[in-house]
Amino acid sequence: MPIILLFDFIFFLIFRFFIKIVITIFGWATRIFFGKLPEKNRGWFYIMMLLSFLWVYCLVAKFFPVLFNIFISYVPGKTFFNFLRKFLYIICVVGIPPGVGAICALVRGVSRSDKKHIFEWLMKGYRYSLVLGCGMAVMLVCTPVIKVKRFLKHITADYMPMGVSGKGNIKIMDEITEALKRSDIIVTKKIPSRFYSLPVKMTNEVVKDLFDYMSDRELYLAGENISIYLNSSDIMIEGKHELVEKAKTAIATCFVENDILLTVSERAREAEHRIQDAYTEWHEGRADDKETFRTLREILNYGPESGIDYEEWALLSVQINAVLNSVLSKKE
Numbered sequence: 001m002p003i004i005l006l007f008d009f010i011f012f013l014i015f016r017f018f019i020k021i022v023i024t025i026f027g028w029a030t031r032i033f034f035g036k037l038p039e040k041n042r043g044w045f046y047i048m049m050l051l052s053f054l055w056v057y058c059l060v061a062k063f064f065p066v067l068f069n070i071f072i073s074y075v076p077g078k079t080f081f082n083f084l085r086k087f088l089y090i091i092c093v094v095g096i097p098p099g100v101g102a103i104c105a106l107v108r109g110v111s112r113s114d115k116k117h118i119f120e121w122l123m124k125g126y127r128y129s130l131v132l133g134c135g136m137a138v139m140l141v142c143t144p145v146i147k148v149k150r151f152l153k154h155i156t157a158d159y160m161p162m163g164v165s166g167k168g169n170i171k172i173m174d175e176i177t178e179a180l181k182r183s184d185i186i187v188t189k190k191i192p193s194r195f196y197s198l199p200v201k202m203t204n205e206v207v208k209d210l211f212d213y214m215s216d217r218e219l220y221l222a223g224e225n226i227s228i229y230l231n232s233s234d235i236m237i238e239g240k241h242e243l244v245e246k247a248k249t250a251i252a253t254c255f256v257e258n259d260i261l262l263t264v265s266e267r268a269r270e271a272e273h274r275i276q277d278a279y280t281e282w283h284e285g286r287a288d289d290k291e292t293f294r295t296l297r298e299i300l301n302y303g304p305e306s307g308i309d310y311e312e313w314a315l316l317s318v319q320i321n322a323v324l325n326s327v328l329s330k331k332e
Helices: 002-034 039-063 066-072 080-107 115-153 169-181 194-211 241-257 266-283 289-305 310-331
Strands: 156-161 187-190 215-223 226-231 234-239
Touching: 002 039, 002 115, 002 194, 002 215, 039 080, 039 115, 039 194, 080 115, 080 194, 115 194, 156 241, 169 187, 169 215, 169 226, 169 241, 194 215, 226 241, 234 241, 241 266, 241 310, 266 289, 266 310, 289 310
Parallel strands: none
Antiparallel strands: 156 234, 187 215, 215 226, 226 234
């Protein structure tokens, strides 16, 4: 009996460790493949992914019982717990896809009185569950490979907010390439490896349908010790730490010359628009140096009272400094 209890204890430790590993990898995966999803959609997306993975796991385990045996070997055969296990399995197989469809309908704002569209979304839940479940299974394989590669090459990854959506990814890549070139960082467009692209390509259609959000893994920017991947609302910069920080500064400095936003909050974006407008008006001769300095001073004075967080304010400060340098350089 003590030996059986010891095995039970070891089993539950392994089971708990397995669940913790899956959740940890899932957290890494969503950041690697999707960037920072919008706050209002993030929770629903995570729930849908986890439920879909559980559904696919249950289906596969029906054909490969060994996947179930690692969890149920210690459940007595003719007990209430065995009945409960079978009941939960039926609930998962039958109930998860319509549940995912119901979440989809909620996210899309379908009215409860619109029975026809609700039914359509419930049926879509089966396809979405299959796509998201298989996508997560692939992520659980690809993510550790990417993390190991980063560890072995001593590289890190950071994220930079960027209003990519609607601007055209090729245009964004060209803007980033030009910005980095001014800081002597040379990058070119390349096709990413399957470890980076396959999970995204599997799930992009669903994510776009639900959240109007996509990650681009058709191309990425690659240079010596640096790689840049685009998502709808941010970019992932991967490389040596010093080079990643240098690239972020270069992008923040040069992006005052276009209408692509690097901030997220409404107040920060309002200030960023003002900085870009001040630069454009000065560059096109519609405002003189004094007017430009006055505008920038107003933004600087507005900063501490605005409620803008430190990271966004630091980014805006880099952009203000870039405009000041442009004006002062012309005067010399």
